[in-house]
Amino acid sequence: MDTPRLPPAPYFDPQELRQTLTGLLQERGGDPAEARPAIVERLKTLVKAARGTARLQLEADGNGRRCARGLARFQDELVRLIYDYTVAHVYRATNPSDAERMAVVATGGYGRELLAPGSDIDLLFLLPYKQTPWGESVAEYILYVLWDLGFKVGHATRTVDQCVKLALQDTTIRTSLLDMWLIHGDAELYAELERRFRDDVIKGSERAFVDAKLAERSERHRRAGESRYKVEPNIKDGKGGLRDLHTLHWLSKYLTGHDVGPKTVAMGIFTNEEAATFRKCENFLWTVRCFLHFYTGRPEELLSFDIQPMLAERLGYRDKGGLRAVERFMKHYFLVAKQVGDLTTILCAALEMQQLKSTPVLEGLLSPLTWKMRRQIRDTTDFRIDNGRLNIADKDTFKRDPLNLIRFFAQAENTSAFLHPNAIRQLRRSYRLIDDTLRNDPEANRIFLSLLTGRVNPEATLRRMNETGVLGRFIPEFGHVVAMMQFNMYHHYTVDEHLIRTVGMLTDIERGKSSDELPLSTELIKTIQNRRVLYVAAFLHDIGKGRVEDHSLVGAEIARTLCPRLGLSAAETDTVVWLIEQHLTMSNIAQSRDISDPKTVRDFADIVQSPERLKLLLILTSADIRAVGPGVWNGWKGQLLRTLYHETEPVLSGGHTKIPRSQIVADAQAELRTALSDWNPAAIDRFIDRHYPDYWMRTEPRRQIDHARLLDRAEREGKKFATDHVTDAFSAITELTVFAPNHPRLLSQFAGACAANGANIVGAHVTTTRDGFALDTFLLARELDEDDDEHRRAERVADTIGRVLRGEAWIPTLLEQRRPAPPRVEAFTVEPEVIINNSLSDAFTVIEVTGRDRTGLLYELTTALSDLSLDITSAHITTFGEKAVDVFYVTDLTNKKIDSETRQKSIRERLTEIL
Numbered sequence: 001m002d003t004p005r006l007p008p009a010p011y012f013d014p015q016e017l018r019q020t021l022t023g024l025l026q027e028r029g030g031d032p033a034e035a036r037p038a039i040v041e042r043l044k045t046l047v048k049a050a051r052g053t054a055r056l057q058l059e060a061d062g063n064g065r066r067c068a069r070g071l072a073r074f075q076d077e078l079v080r081l082i083y084d085y086t087v088a089h090v091y092r093a094t095n096p097s098d099a100e101r102m103a104v105v106a107t108g109g110y111g112r113e114l115l116a117p118g119s120d121i122d123l124l125f126l127l128p129y130k131q132t133p134w135g136e137s138v139a140e141y142i143l144y145v146l147w148d149l150g151f152k153v154g155h156a157t158r159t160v161d162q163c164v165k166l167a168l169q170d171t172t173i174r175t176s177l178l179d180m181w182l183i184h185g186d187a188e189l190y191a192e193l194e195r196r197f198r199d200d201v202i203k204g205s206e207r208a209f210v211d212a213k214l215a216e217r218s219e220r221h222r223r224a225g226e227s228r229y230k231v232e233p234n235i236k237d238g239k240g241g242l243r244d245l246h247t248l249h250w251l252s253k254y255l256t257g258h259d260v261g262p263k264t265v266a267m268g269i270f271t272n273e274e275a276a277t278f279r280k281c282e283n284f285l286w287t288v289r290c291f292l293h294f295y296t297g298r299p300e301e302l303l304s305f306d307i308q309p310m311l312a313e314r315l316g317y318r319d320k321g322g323l324r325a326v327e328r329f330m331k332h333y334f335l336v337a338k339q340v341g342d343l344t345t346i347l348c349a350a351l352e353m354q355q356l357k358s359t360p361v362l363e364g365l366l367s368p369l370t371w372k373m374r375r376q377i378r379d380t381t382d383f384r385i386d387n388g389r390l391n392i393a394d395k396d397t398f399k400r401d402p403l404n405l406i407r408f409f410a411q412a413e414n415t416s417a418f419l420h421p422n423a424i425r426q427l428r429r430s431y432r433l434i435d436d437t438l439r440n441d442p443e444a445n446r447i448f449l450s451l452l453t454g455r456v457n458p459e460a461t462l463r464r465m466n467e468t469g470v471l472g473r474f475i476p477e478f479g480h481v482v483a484m485m486q487f488n489m490y491h492h493y494t495v496d497e498h499l500i501r502t503v504g505m506l507t508d509i510e511r512g513k514s515s516d517e518l519p520l521s522t523e524l525i526k527t528i529q530n531r532r533v534l535y536v537a538a539f540l541h542d543i544g545k546g547r548v549e550d551h552s553l554v555g556a557e558i559a560r561t562l563c564p565r566l567g568l569s570a571a572e573t574d575t576v577v578w579l580i581e582q583h584l585t586m587s588n589i590a591q592s593r594d595i596s597d598p599k600t601v602r603d604f605a606d607i608v609q610s611p612e613r614l615k616l617l618l619i620l621t622s623a624d625i626r627a628v629g630p631g632v633w634n635g636w637k638g639q640l641l642r643t644l645y646h647e648t649e650p651v652l653s654g655g656h657t658k659i660p661r662s663q664i665v666a667d668a669q670a671e672l673r674t675a676l677s678d679w680n681p682a683a684i685d686r687f688i689d690r691h692y693p694d695y696w697m698r699t700e701p702r703r704q705i706d707h708a709r710l711l712d713r714a715e716r717e718g719k720k721f722a723t724d725h726v727t728d729a730f731s732a733i734t735e736l737t738v739f740a741p742n743h744p745r746l747l748s749q750f751a752g753a754c755a756a757n758g759a760n761i762v763g764a765h766v767t768t769t770r771d772g773f774a775l776d777t778f779l780l781a782r783e784l785d786e787d788d789d790e791h792r793r794a795e796r797v798a799d800t801i802g803r804v805l806r807g808e809a810w811i812p813t814l815l816e817q818r819r820p821a822p823p824r825v826e827a828f829t830v831e832p833e834v835i836i837n838n839s840l841s842d843a844f845t846v847i848e849v850t851g852r853d854r855t856g857l858l859y860e861l862t863t864a865l866s867d868l869s870l871d872i873t874s875a876h877i878t879t880f881g882e883k884a885v886d887v888f889y890v891t892d893l894t895n896k897k898i899d900s901e902t903r904q905k906s907i908r909e910r911l912t913e914i915l
Contacts, residue, residue: 011050011074014081021085032090039085040148043078047149050074051117055294062315064287068114072106075115079104079123080184082145083138091137100134102127103185104142105193108154111179112249116289118299121146122176125157126189152299160193167201171212174201178253202254209254210351217247217344231330231485231492233337235289236301240337242285244344248278251347269350270343271425278343281336288333291315303333322547327485334483334494342424342467349389349421383411383423391420398430405434405470406444410451413461419468427468434473440565448474449566452503452539453532459504462539466496477543477558484546492629495545502538505623514626517633520642521622524615533572534616536563537579538623544580556581575613579620582607586621590640591878592848592887595647596694599842604644605651614652618645634733636765636779639700646697661693668696668704675705679712687711690769699765703737707775710739720773721805723798727782727790734780734794738801742774747875748862750776752811753801755856757793758783764858764877815856830883832915834908838897844873844889845898847907851915853884860914861886868907869893 021039028034054074058067083104108122109115125139139157146153158166167174177197182190202209220237236242249259256263260278264270270278291314292300292307303311312329319325378384382397382404390412398404405427412419438444451461465471472479481495493501508514510531515522528534540562544554556577563573585607593600608614618641626633646664669688676684687708699707706724714722720741727734736759738750747766754761760781767775780797784790803809830852840846849861858877865872865888876887891897898904 011053011070012046012077014077017046017081018084021081022089025089030089040145043082043145043149047078054117058287058290058294059314062287063283064285064290065114065283067290068116068286071115071117071119072110072113075110075121076106076183079142079146082142083184086138086141090141091134100132101186101189102135102138103187103190103193104183105190106179106181106183107176108179109246111176111181112246113181114286116286116299117293119293120152120154120299122154123156123183124163124177124180125155126163126185126193127157127159128186128189129159129161131157131159160189160196163193164196164200167197171209171216174209175213175250177201178250198257206255210251213247213250214348217244231494232305233303233333234301235285235292235303238337240334240340242282242289244340245278245282245285248343248347251351269347274343274346277339281340281343284332284336287315303330323484327546330485331483331494334485338467338483345419345467346421346424349418349424377411377415381407381411383408385415385417386420388417389420390415390417390423392423392426395426398426398433402430402433402435402438403441403444403447405430405438406447406474409461409465409470410447412464413451413454413456419464424468427470431469431473434470439474439476442567444474445566449532449536449568453535455507455510458507458535459500462500462503466500472496475562477562481543481545486545492632493627495542498627499539499542501627502541502623503535505626506535506538506619509619509623517626517635517638518622520645521619525619528615528619529612530572530575533568533575533579534619536566536568536572537576537583537616537620540576541580541583541620541624552581552584575616578613579616582617583620583624586617586641586644587625587637590644591637592876592885593840593846594844594874594876594889595640595643595698596692596874597841597844597889599840601644601647601651603840605648608648608652611649611652614645614648631733634779635700635702636777639698639703643697661697665693665696668701671701672704672708675701676708683712684708686715690771690773691767692770695767699767703735703765703777706737710737711775714739721802723801725791725794725798727787727794729782729785729787734782734790735777736780736794736797737775737777738798739773739775740801740805742768742772744871745863745866746774747776747872748859748866749804749811750778750801751862752815752856752859753804754778754780754797755859756811756814756817757797757800758855759793759797760853760855761858761877761879764875766875811859815859832912834911834915836898836904836908838899841889843897844891847888847890847911849884849886849888849911849915851884853879857884857914858886861888861911864910864914865890865907868910870898870907871895 020042024038024042025032025035028038050071054067054071057070058064103126105111105124105126106113106122107124109119110122115121123143125135125142127135135157139155143153143155163173163177167177177193180193180197220243233239234241252258252260252264252269255269256267258264260270261275265272265275288303288311289301291311292303295307295310295314300307308330309326312326315329317325317329317332320328323331374385378393382393382401384391384393390408392398392404392408398408408423408427411417451465452458454461462471465474466478466482472482478496478499481499484495486495505514506525509518509521510525512522525531525534536559540555540559542551542555543558544551544556547554559576559580560573563576564570568576586604589595589600589604595601608617621641622633622638625637647661650660672688673681673684690711696704706726710722710724714720722739723737725734725736736754740746751761759778761778764779765777767777769775780794782790784793800809800814804811804814830850832852833848833850835848835850837846837848847865851857862872862875869892870888870890871893872888872890874889878885878887898907
């Protein structure tokens with residue numbers, strides 16, 4: 001299991017340093033205790049210089065693997081230096097015997113001969129058969145020196161027997177010893193451990209180890225987030241990261257005794273090309289990781305937004321073709337992560353073929369393939385089933401008929417079979433066959449459209465096609481967005497992954513799996529006239545991203561050309577094009593316009609023009625938002641969309657809707673009465689009478705019940721101020737509801753109190769009652785993991801609001817006392833924009849403010865509007881990651897619109913200054 005070591009990195013001369021340390025000892029009369037501080041200081045200087053040299057080399061050549069190898073070799077020499085000094089001058093073996101032998105062994109990541117600047121140092125102090133005072137003292141001295149030098153050291157002191165016993169019991173220890181390397185000391189002792197580990201631990205346990213490591217990998221992915229396309233990936237533990245490469249390395253080492261390379265190729269696990277891909281991915285990831293550690297000064301593994309631009313610059317990426325440098329860097333990262341995933345898929349399948357890994361069970365598989373089905377596939381297609389995996393009949397299957405490149409995935413869906421590694425390899429070798437002839441083949445497009453709009457699992461099929469590279473070749477416009485990230489805090493996934501997830505969300509809606517969150521969409525999807533236009537629009541809605549032009553318009557033009565190719569009629573193509581052009585419209589209007597304003601509904605109806613398009617747009621919008629990422633969708637957004645739908649549908653249907661506005665309001669009130677059946681009916685009547693009709697349209701039932709209880713409690717306690725809050729760890733949102741007498745600066749005071757407590761407002765639902773009270777719900781970004789801690793934080797915010805309203809606290813003072821941590825949004829630039837529009841409402845001036853979000857922004861904006869003598873009738877606060885879009889419906893103090901251009905200019909200048 002030995003691998004040849006490279007010569008020491010030229011960071012220092014070991015012989016010269018030995019003489020230097022001996023000299024420091026002699027200068028202090030040969031007393032190790034007296035010399036120790038000087039020894040440590042000299043070694044600190046050595047470590048600092050070595051790290052500086054390594055960093056300069058990395059910045060010069062951009063080779064992270066060479067940097068990591070050099071740091072590991074430096075660490076070897078450092079440990080040897082400390083060991084030799086210790087046994088020569090501090091703890092000499094006064095009576096050398098067989099018991100006073102020791103081997104210092106590198107294990108774990110250090111044993112792989114690669115160390116990132118912030119990596120832990122894993123050491124094994126190997127003893128012959130028992131611990132001795134000498135061995136304990138030597139190990140302890142070495143460890144204390146390393147700790148004083150700032151290293152984080154994982155260590156163990158064991159005999160050979162103990163190592164073997166623990167390795168048999170614990171897969172983690174076994175994995176650590178798999179990469180052991182003798183740094184210094186007794187070579188015979190180390191050779192005995194190598195032999196025993198190979199013969200007593202590895203032999204006969206190959207399959208169990210493979211299954212354990214792959215199960216460990218799956219659990220790691222679950223903790224880190226399943227998708228390898230999360231836009232802030234963990235370079236070490238995330239899917240497609242270094243730990244996945246480590247897993248491939250461990251399996252190769254366990255099965256062949258060697259790293260991924262000629263031996264794994266000889267065994268048929270990887271091809272030469274795949275082994276080269278492994279090394280290329282490893283080089284890239286190590287380069288990024290070393291830069292990351294040097295830049296942050298700590299063992300940081302998360303490629304966070306604030307770090308990504310710096311790494312892009314250091315690695316030489318530049319803006320190009322509509323993509324910023326940071327987006328081009330991250331696209332490269334995700335392509336590498338994809339290649340790592342491909343290698344893992346091929347390895348797993350190859351190991352199954354060789355009976356070295358258990359065969360998985362595909363979720364949703366109803367029954368195993370019968371021999372009759374296998375025979376039918378073999379006799380009627382160019383495919384076959386090998387060991388439960390779909391394979392090709394021969395290596396010329398795709399060359400003989402390129403249409404098989406598309407048929408293959410249809411057969412995989414029909415059989416619910418995993419893909420055979422031979423078939424995957426042949427797919428990759430056949431990319432050139434996917435040319436314009438195949439792309440324009442009517443049968444190929446018919447099969448693809450049936451897969452895209454299928455009822456089995458289109459999301460999984462599209463992801464398979466994407467993972468193998470076929471999808472991006474067959475639909476070149478989709479290939480443009482593969483692995484493309486958007487440098488913002490709103491989108492959680494790359495563009496291609498988001499599009500595929502949107503299709504999956506449609507399937508969930510259609511199957512009723514989202515009925516609790518999307519009740520209206522679940523009902524409407526059963527009534528649409530043409531479901532395939534919906535699926536095609538979902539698949540293409542963001543395909544225009546990464547261009548200079550508006551992605552909705554670019555995507556619409558792409559769809560205008562692509563849809564006929566896929567077999568859609570002219571009418572279907574027009575609908576898909578319209579859906580892509582307008583796929584953001586309904587969300588924007590619902591979240592940033594006053595839906596209770598009749599003109600808002602009329603203008604939206606003019607855009608939509610038909611009830612069928614309204615249905616399609618609602619369903620697409622809901623699926624799109626839910627596919628953005630965890631926590632982006634919430635009940636508040638759902639209620640706004642449903643309200644906009646119910647307000648618009650009667651206008652489009654000529655007023656002959658099945659559910660008139662009055663009926664919706666009556667139904668909501670009846671539902672409230674049912675939910676509060678244990679209440680006195682008079683109390684329910686009082687609550688209902690306090691609200692305008694639009695309250696029942698815009699407020700989801702759960703919140704109506706909470707509001708009723710809050711107001712009832714305030715009434716019983718004789719209070720004019722009351723608060724309530726709920727928190728949800730899944731959506732990472734805490735809802736804080738405030739009931740208080742309404743006045744012009746109330747919204748500003750609420751916002752200021754939140755800012756003073758560092759609470760980030762990501763949305764708000766503002767309501768005014770008939771009797772002059774405000775009933776406002778703020779959506780706060782959750783900060784704390786434990787519910788109890790988050791509840792206490794919400795209570796502090798509520799208490800601050802109460803003190804401010806009672807005059808016991810002043811917001812400017814509270815804000816001055818708070819020293820906020822630098823927000824993550826500092827990594828982003830959002831061009832400030834203030835739009836003043838009098839055409840969006842018949843009665844109000846609409847001011848739309850766009851800028852980079854920050855704590856206290858809403859407070860500053862609302863304060864400024866009050867200072868400008870504007871009355872805020874309604875506010876719509878929306879955040880898209882780092883981007884804040886706040887819309888205010890205002891009048892002057894005489895309840896008139898702001899018509900004066902001079903007045904509008906002063907408003908614009910004041911708000912822009914704040915932004």
